[in-house]
Amino acid sequence: MPSVLTVNLAHPFTNPDTKKKPTGIDKRPTDDPVEVRPPGPMRGGLGSGLVGDLVSEQKYHGGDDQAVYAYGREDLDFWEAELGRPIGNGVFGENLTTEGIDVTGARIGERWRVGADGLVLEVTRPRTPCRTFAAWLEVNGWIKTFTAQAIPGAYFRIITPGTLRAGDAIEVVHRPDHEVTIGLVFRAMxxxxxxxxxxxxxDALPEPLMEKARRRAAR
Incomplete structure (x- = not known):
C-alpha cells in the first residue's frame, strides 16, 4: 500500500543563495499531526498548504496550485547513490516523502486520498529547480543535473482539507484518462x-501553464 513515509515542515534559515530573507527549503520530519488547508493565492496568501510550514519566496512558490509538494523515497534513494551522500526525508524541500507510489508518473488531475479523515489532494504540476535548491544542496551544476534526470516530484492542490500524519495510507481515487504525467509536463517545461x-x-493543469500550452499549440 502506498503511504506517506514522513510529513516534513520547514526549519527556516537565511537563504544560502541571496543571503537575505529566510528560506523554508530545509524541511524536517515531524511526528505531530499537521493540518492541511488551501493557502490561497501565490502572492499574498498563506504560502504552504501545511500549517506550520514556510514558503518565503511567494513570487514563484506556494499558493493553491502548489500547496503541497511530494517526493518519492525511491527517488531520494536514487539521488543518494548518484551523489554519494545521505539524503534524508525532507532535504529536497518536500512536504511529503512518499513510498510505494510513482510520483513522476502521476497524471495531472489525479487525486490522492491521504489518511483516514478525508484529505484529498490533486496533482497539478512538477517542481522546477531553482538557485536556492542548488545553493542548499551545494552541488555544482545541480540545476542542470536535476533537470536532466527528470524526476522532479509533484505539487498538489487541496480538494478536501484534512490532517496529515506520518504513516498515512495513500489511495489514488481518481486517475484521468489522458496521458499527461508530471514527467511529461516537466520535460515540456x-x-x-x-x-x-x-x-x-x-484540464487540471494550472492556468498559467495551460495558457502557455495554448500559445505553443497555436503557432
Whole structure:
C-alpha cells in the first residue's frame, strides 16, 4: 500500500543563495499531526498548504496550485547513490516523502486520498529547480543535473482539507484518462518544448501553464 513515509515542515534559515530573507527549503520530519488547508493565492496568501510550514519566496512558490509538494523515497534513494551522500526525508524541500507510489508518473488531475479523515489532494504540476535548491544542496551544476534526470516530484492542490500524519495510507481515487504525467509536463517545461501542445489534454493543469500550452499549440 502506498503511504506517506514522513510529513516534513520547514526549519527556516537565511537563504544560502541571496543571503537575505529566510528560506523554508530545509524541511524536517515531524511526528505531530499537521493540518492541511488551501493557502490561497501565490502572492499574498498563506504560502504552504501545511500549517506550520514556510514558503518565503511567494513570487514563484506556494499558493493553491502548489500547496503541497511530494517526493518519492525511491527517488531520494536514487539521488543518494548518484551523489554519494545521505539524503534524508525532507532535504529536497518536500512536504511529503512518499513510498510505494510513482510520483513522476502521476497524471495531472489525479487525486490522492491521504489518511483516514478525508484529505484529498490533486496533482497539478512538477517542481522546477531553482538557485536556492542548488545553493542548499551545494552541488555544482545541480540545476542542470536535476533537470536532466527528470524526476522532479509533484505539487498538489487541496480538494478536501484534512490532517496529515506520518504513516498515512495513500489511495489514488481518481486517475484521468489522458496521458499527461508530471514527467511529461516537466520535460515540456525544460528540455522538450515541442511537448507543450500535448499538455492541453489535462484540464487540471494550472492556468498559467495551460495558457502557455495554448500559445505553443497555436503557432
Amino acid at each position: 525544460t528540455t522538450e518544448p515541442s511537448l507543450w501542445p500535448a499538455l492541453l489534454a489535462a
